[in-house]
Amino acid sequence: xxxxxxxxxxxxxxxxxxxxxxxxxxxxxxxxxxxxxxxxxxxxxxxxxxxxxxxxxxxxxxxxxxxxxxxxxxxxxxxxxxxxxxxxxxxxxxxxxxxxxxxxxxxxxxxxxxxxxxxxxxxxxxxxxxxxxxxxxxxxxxxxxxxxxxxxxxxxxxxxxxxxxxxxxxxxxxxxxxxxxxxxxxxxxxxxxxxxxxxxxxxxxxxxxxxxxxxxxxxxxxxxxxxxxxxxxxxxxxxxxxxxxxxxxxxxx
Amino acid sequence: xxxxxxxxxxxxxxxxxxxxxxxxxxxxxxxxxxxxxxxxxxxxxxxxxxxxxxxxxxxxxxxxxxxxxxxxxxxxxxxxxxxxxxxxxxxxxxxxxxxxxxxxxxxxxxxxxxxxxxxxxxxxxxxxxxxxxxxxxxxxxxxxxxxxxxxxxxxxxxxxxxxxxxxxxxxxxxxxxxxxxxxxxxxxxxxxxxxxxxxxxxxxxxxxxxxxxxxxxxxxxxxxxxxxxxxxxxxxxxxxxxxxxxxxxxxxx
Numbered sequence: 001x002x003x004x005x006x007x008x009x010x011x012x013x014x015x016x017x018x019x020x021x022x023x024x025x026x027x028x029x030x031x032x033x034x035x036x037x038x039x040x041x042x043x044x045x046x047x048x049x050x051x052x053x054x055x056x057x058x059x060x061x062x063x064x065x066x067x068x069x070x071x072x073x074x075x076x077x078x079x080x081x082x083x084x085x086x087x088x089x090x091x092x093x094x095x096x097x098x099x100x101x102x103x104x105x106x107x108x109x110x111x112x113x114x115x116x117x118x119x120x121x122x123x124x125x126x127x128x129x130x131x132x133x134x135x136x137x138x139x140x141x142x143x144x145x146x147x148x149x150x151x152x153x154x155x156x157x158x159x160x161x162x163x164x165x166x167x168x169x170x171x172x173x174x175x176x177x178x179x180x181x182x183x184x185x186x187x188x189x190x191x192x193x194x195x196x197x198x199x200x201x202x203x204x205x206x207x208x209x210x211x212x213x214x215x216x217x218x219x220x221x222x223x224x225x226x227x228x229x230x231x232x233x234x235x236x237x238x239x240x241x242x243x244x245x246x247x248x249x250x251x252x253x
Numbered sequence: 254x255x256x257x258x259x260x261x262x263x264x265x266x267x268x269x270x271x272x273x274x275x276x277x278x279x280x281x282x283x284x285x286x287x288x289x290x291x292x293x294x295x296x297x298x299x300x301x302x303x304x305x306x307x308x309x310x311x312x313x314x315x316x317x318x319x320x321x322x323x324x325x326x327x328x329x330x331x332x333x334x335x336x337x338x339x340x341x342x343x344x345x346x347x348x349x350x351x352x353x354x355x356x357x358x359x360x361x362x363x364x365x366x367x368x369x370x371x372x373x374x375x376x377x378x379x380x381x382x383x384x385x386x387x388x389x390x391x392x393x394x395x396x397x398x399x400x401x402x403x404x405x406x407x408x409x410x411x412x413x414x415x416x417x418x419x420x421x422x423x424x425x426x427x428x429x430x431x432x433x434x435x436x437x438x439x440x441x442x443x444x445x446x447x448x449x450x451x452x453x454x455x456x457x458x459x460x461x462x463x464x465x466x467x468x469x470x471x472x473x474x475x476x477x478x479x480x481x482x483x484x485x486x487x488x489x490x491x492x493x494x495x496x497x498x499x500x501x502x503x504x505x506x
Binding site for chain 2: 052
């Protein structure tokens with residue numbers, strides 16, 4: 001061994017070796033950032049935006065409610081921000097067939113403060129939509145089959161739960177089926193309670209469509225196809241999601 | 254009695270009475286929205302914006318960290334969003350004396366998605382600053398003395414805690430002193446633990462300045478002056494906050 005390392009005592013040799021190692025590690029770390037990471041960050045951003053938007057929209061309703069309580073109460077969640085920004089109090093009241101309002105007549109400056117807040121909220125909702133579109137493009141590029149089968153949001157949620165497409169491809173269908181239901185799974189293992197039938201997949205339209213006793217089976221069948229899709233995507237196979245989808249729907253009709 | 258209500262059986266009379274009553278109630282509700290409500294909504298909005306900004310900024314750091322981890326780690330909380338929007342990765346790395354980065358070279362589209370998110374966050378931070386300014390104007394108009402003595406944020410917090418300026422004016426100083434420390438107060442009453450010395454007032458610079466054993470006394474003295482200021486403000490007295498402030502500072506120097 002001593003012969004192979006003739007410059008063992010040469011300081012400069014070790015310094016070079018160290019530098020070379022550091023450089024290699026840096027490059028490995030750099031290369032380790034993959035589309036999986038981008039997808040995970042995007043879906044987490046969407047979730048965080050959702051949380052913030054819910055919090056701020058509740059606040060906006062309360063604040064704007066001082067000015068126009070009747071409309072605030074009758075209006076559902078959808079597009080509230082957009083509507084109050086585009087229509088005056090009178091217009092909104094006439095739409096719900098009320099003539100006068102119990103709301104205060106706010107001074108111009110006070111009303112402007114609420115409206116500015118509403119504008120910021122609208123901008124945040126737009127940001128959420130933009131990030132969703134970006135995520136969809138990412139998913140179509142990275143794993144078109146999973147994306148088509150599960151839908152962008154659910155597919156990204158599953159992927160970020162597993163950490164990478166590689167992991168997705170080697171995960172059995174039975175695990176995919178109950179991803180996101182870890183709490184129920186461990187309760188089952190610990191206390192013998194009934195095992196969960198679905199986790200993240202529960203919100204998929206295909207599972208939602210089914211009647212109660214069928215939903216577990218549907219989640220299972222969907223997970224089966226997703227496991228196949230993940231392997232196709234990981235090994236850069238062709239686009240087969242439409243066929244898988246048809247097989248899936250044929251099974252339950 | 255029957256003589257005084259001659260039209261007791263006249264349906265139209267009761268209908269009129271009912272309508273009149275409804276109208277009166279509506280007007281009372283309308284008139285009950287006061288600046289107190291606007292202040293409460295504004296300070297709550299600021300708190301909600303703070304929460305959202307913290308959540309989203311943490312996310313931005315993680316996402317942007319894929320691209321430029323060295324800078325993300327070394328940079329403090331302050332103005333992170335603004336800085337990464339205005340300077341390129343190379344500029345930022347040279348500022349912290351690094352040549353190369355372990356961060357990934359993101360494609361143009363991927364980098365744009367992060368940057369768009371950062372812009373939305375910046376807009377939200379601006380919204381928070383705007384609401385703070387609006388709140389300050391409100392407070393100066395509604396209760397200039399409290400505002401001057403306690404500072405806008407703390408004053409608004411106290412006011413929204415109490416519900417109205419009227420309530421503030423009739424609250425004893427000892428209560429003002431420990432507002433926001435209800436948990437500690439009830440623990441004291443229940444178990445005999447030490448009573449709290451301060452609640453919301455703890456973050457006031459005047460209390461912060463003092464040394465540990467003095468902080469309770471300082472909170473008490475500040476609460477005394479605030480109780481006086483609240484009465485002046487409620488009865489629309491003149492501006493005396495500067496005098497109260499001097500008395501307060503004279504006591505502890």
